[in-house]
Amino acid sequence: MSTAVACATAHPNVALAKYWGKVLAPTNLPAVPSLSMTLDSLSTTTSVGFGPGLDSDRVVINGRSATDAEARRVSSLLDQVRVAAGLRTRAWVETANDFPTGSGLASSASGFAALALAATKAAGLEWDSARVSDLARQASASAARSIFGGFVTLMAGSADTTFLAAEPLNGTDDWQVAISVVITTFQPKEVGSTQGMAHTRATSPYYDAWVEHAPSLFERARVAVLARDLDELGTVAEESAFAMHACAMGSAPPLVYFSPVTLAVIEKVRSMRRSGVPAYATMDAGPQVKVLSSAANAAQVASTLREVHGVEKVIVARPGAAASVKLVGQST
Ligand code: PMV
DSSP: OOOEEEEEEEOOEEEEEOOOOBOSSTTOOBSSOEEEEEBTTOOEEEEEEEOTTOSSOEEEETTEEOOHHHHHHHHHHHHHHHHHHTOOOOEEEEEEESSOSSSSSOHHHHHHHHHHHHHHHHTTOOOOHHHHHHHHHHHOHHHHHHTSOSEEEEOOOOTTOOOOOOEEOTTOTTOOEEEEEEEOOOSOOSSOHHHHHHHHHHHOTTHHHHHHHHHHHHHHHHHHHHTTOHHHHHHHHHHHHHHHHHHHHTSSSOOOOOOHHHHHHHHHHHHHHHTTOOEEEEOOSSSOEEEEEETTTHHHHHHHHHTSTTOOEEEEEOBOOOOEEEEEEEOO
């Protein structure tokens, strides 16, 4: 029986072609393909040890005990690891983000990527990245992408899919681009993405149109990354973000993730573009804005966005590394 302690680090990612909506199946499969960039300057670090003597999984997030809902999501991933490794012992999990949790900054992506990697390693499973990505995907689909560095794709699932991992777009992570992460609030978001997607699917008259349209946005984004075409990637990233949010806003009752500061940041991005600085906005299930630009323009873009009234903080990120893990000791 393994009593190793493993410590993993993973970076969040920002989808430039969005996933929004799940296949009706129990294993958390995205209904549309997505493409993301892993962010180097934000990270989650997670340690896991399967400890003899624990009567339940102990989960600590940013120094506090996990809520019941959070702990259940962690335990269900750990249960899969226990089954695969033939372990019966409970685990302790300690995880911390160096950025705000649960406010649309993709903490579930880096969180479940780091958890999947640390838990499989601590359990003695020698899984390759694709298998770890498939495991992470079952907890949070965007987490599948955070296993890999640079630009990463995740295909859509279908009702009979039994394995679905993200894949890196090889040879693209040295592209000199940046994403400025514009934090408009430190408050946690009100409607999480899983709940938001289910609500959109059930009530938005635009949901089917979104599912039909998203693959062509994904394909344009993929071709743009391979061609290192920033203007096309930025253009399609904005189309994808606004199509996703339009679909969510069409739900009943409407699902609106934007705040007045979100809109002010979007307007500033447009005015930068009009003045000749190529910058493009994308928003996830929260009020933060992520702004794509060349690496050379990133400092200017970030300082312009810091001037927008209501902006709390801007963090510049470049394409980040794949998630990594090491064994750090023995559980007692
Ligand atoms: O990974 P989830 O299930 O938390 O959903 C992520 C959804 C978006 O961030 C809005 C889009 C995406 O593709 O990351």
